[in-house]
Amino acid sequence: MWAPGSGSCRTRLVLRTTFDEQRMIMSFPTDRPAVWFVTGTSRGLGLELVGQLLARGDRVAATTRSPERLLAALGDGFDPSRLLPLTVDLRDEAAVGRAVGETTERLGGLDVVVNNAGYGFLAAVEETGDREVRDMLDVQVVGVWNVLRAALPVLREQGGGHIVNVSSILGLTAVPGWALYCAGKFALEGLSEALAAEVADFGVTVTIVEPGYFRTEFLTGDSLALPAEPTEHYPAIRAMTLAHLELQGGQLGDPVRGAGAIIGRVVAGEGPLRQLLGSDAHSYAAAKVEALRANVEAAALSAPATDFPAA
């Protein structure tokens, strides 16, 4: 058992592997409501997370560009003292820092951070403009980094916490038309993997969530961004864009179950670094692993050929 300055306790489990004596420390408060900081919450998975967390009795700081839409969607069946709606531009480091400060001050701490905000973009690489690239990376990489820079000192100093970065199965494998989205999510995965190793000894856990298609608003015209200057050279991508817009409402993944699985992973405190959500995500991941294994095996003889010869 472990008690931070606030006097609360967390379950703390230390496992020693027989291989490398690496420590895995898992922590989640058990004697008080947890405090969560969730980004992108006025719709979709973020909204579902906030609703389920409030129903659990936890406390939630919910960042959004539209608190009106968040509050309208939540209705009035919750204790308002447990919710801190925050209007935050995630690209603004100072604003994010203030939001995290307000969270610890008004909700009494910080236990779990969920970097959920994100949007899709469908275009060929050569159709994707400079502004479009920067906008995507500003939200999916710079914004997440701003949240991490503000939240990590709190978690590190208290010796426990959980960071959940919502990536995508397209953060693990790439498909035509999704290059910019994949670039953002691959970057998120890289930073998350490094972060997990950096903060494990502080008792901070990192989980990368990789959903397949989920029935949120992700594929609606409001969420899915399209190129300002499409060309005539990629008819297959135009057809795929239409097919995706038509898929809206028929996606396999249930956001209620998805949000429940994410919360369950955090509360349990243990599990693999990557949390795949959806049978479609699982199939894509398995295919990626097979392709990567074939690639690695094919290079077994050729890769060492570029080493300096042994002296």
Ligand SMILES: NC(=O)c1ccc[n+]([C@@H]2O[C@H](COP(=O)([O-])OP(=O)(O)OC[C@H]3O[C@@H](n4cnc5c(N)ncnc54)[C@H](OP(=O)(O)O)[C@@H]3O)[C@@H](O)[C@H]2O)c1
């Ligand atoms: N649904 C899927 O099929 C799917 C699959 C794989 C991964 N994901 C990932 O899951 C996460 C949640 O998406 P969702 O499915 O819930 O989609 P959604 O219904 O469109 O909701 C996306 C949320 O992200 C925020 N957001 C969107 N664009 C933003 C921007 N430019 N700046 C800041 N915030 C922005 C919005 O927050 P506010 O409007 O409240 O500010 C919104 O609540 C995203 O990271 C997405 O990439 C979704």
